[in-house]
Amino acid sequence: MLHLCLYLTSYLSCYLCGDWTGNNIQLHNLFMFCFSNAFFVLIYGISVLAVKGTSCKMSRYKEMVLIVQGIIWISGIILASGTCPARVWKKIPLAGKLFSGITSETAVLSVKGCAEKCTEAVNCKSFGFNTASKKCYLYDVLIWAGGLSADEADVVYYWALKDRCPTNLGYTQDSSGSTCAKLFSDVKTWEDAMKECDQHDGHLFLVDAPFKKDLILNLTQNSSSTYTYLGATDGNIEGDWKWLNGVTIPIASPSEWIPGRPDNYGNSQHCMAFKKESGSSGLDDRDCADPSPFICEIPMNEG
Known part of the structure; x- marks a missing residue:
């Protein structure tokens, strides 16, 4: 019976490794925990075979083996708890x-x-x-x-x-830890800017929360460019502006767009840009083929 319990413990520790909250899915990396449990079972089996049939003088040896097994098992739990979240x-x-x-x-x-x-x-x-x-x-x-x-x-x-913001690549993380972003001063078309962000497992910057408006101002304060590409488009349906994650951008909201925008000038402006100019900074629609600087954002695990 003890052998069966040990095997079940080892198996379940590897199997029960997921958490689904409805909006987020988190899978856990319990390799060290599983490994330590398997090692625990292996040592126990060897010790039973070694001790079985011998004199009672071996009982102390068996007790010591069990103590070592317990230490290995507990260490596995500690190691696993420190590296538990694998992907979210x-x-x-x-x-x-x-x-x-x-x-x-x-x-x-x-x-x-x-x-x-x-x-x-x-x-x-x-x-x-x-x-x-x-x-x-x-x-x-x-x-x-x-x-x-x-x-x-x-x-x-x-x-x-992502669990970590790649600050070694020039990205900065806000104080809450929820946003990881970088301004790229080299100019690209909107599509090429998207490809650049994708190389870092990210996307063009989303202003899908009020606090991110201030982040744009901070990121572009030293930029000499008037336009900076962001992550939104109405490429599928004219006038139906959405951030890349699917959040709708109200067209009638004066707090989002600069006055008179979006206007789809020349029937070719289907990509979002932040326009920085005196007295009228805000969102603007822009021809996707016009090269501009851009901001990349890497989606972060806030938990």
């Missing part, structure tokens, strides 16, 4: 669309199973899950509103979040 995904508002660029399609039982598939894939950065058909779609980019897509009901999307 955040549910984004995008839904009801099936985006192109799928790298893998399979059937799974749940959204957590889809997250596990994304973990196993080498370059998976986001995934979609059809809650009706149970199909799992993996992507090697962060899926964004405005990308090529077709209607498909019941599909929800998750982005992979």
Whole structure:
């Protein structure tokens, strides 16, 4: 019976390693815990074989082995607790669309199973899950509103979040730890800027929360450029502006846009930029082909 309990403990410690809160999915890396449990069981089995059939003088040896086993097991828990979160995904508002660029399609039982598939894939950065058909779609980019897509009901999307802001690459993190961003002064088209951000597992900057307006001002205060690309577009439906995560941008809001914008001048302005000029800084629509500096943001795990 003791042998069975030990094996079940080792197995369950490896299996019960996920947490789903509805908007976020977190899978845990319990390798050290699982390894220590397996090692614990192995040593115990060897000690039983070594002691079995010997004289009672070996009882002290057996007790010492059990103590060592306990120390190894507890150490495994401590090591695991320090490196527990392995990957975290955040549910984004995008839904009801099936985006192109799928790298893998399979059937799974749940959204957590889809997250596990994304973990196993080498370059998976986001995934979609059809809650009706149970199909799992993996992507090697962060899926964004405005990308090529077709209607498909019941599909929800998750982005992979990062645990650390790459400050060694010039990114800075706000005081709350929720935003990691960098201003790139070299000019690119909106699409090329998106590709640059994707190389860092990020996207163009989103002003999807009030506090991020101040972050834009801080990031661009030393920039000599009038325009800086941000992560929003109305490329799919004219006038339907959305941040890349699917959050709608109110057109009528005077606090968001500079006066008279968006105006789709020349029927070619479908990409978002921050326009900085005296007395009228704010959001502006811009031709996606016009080169501009840009701000990249890396989605962060706030927990």
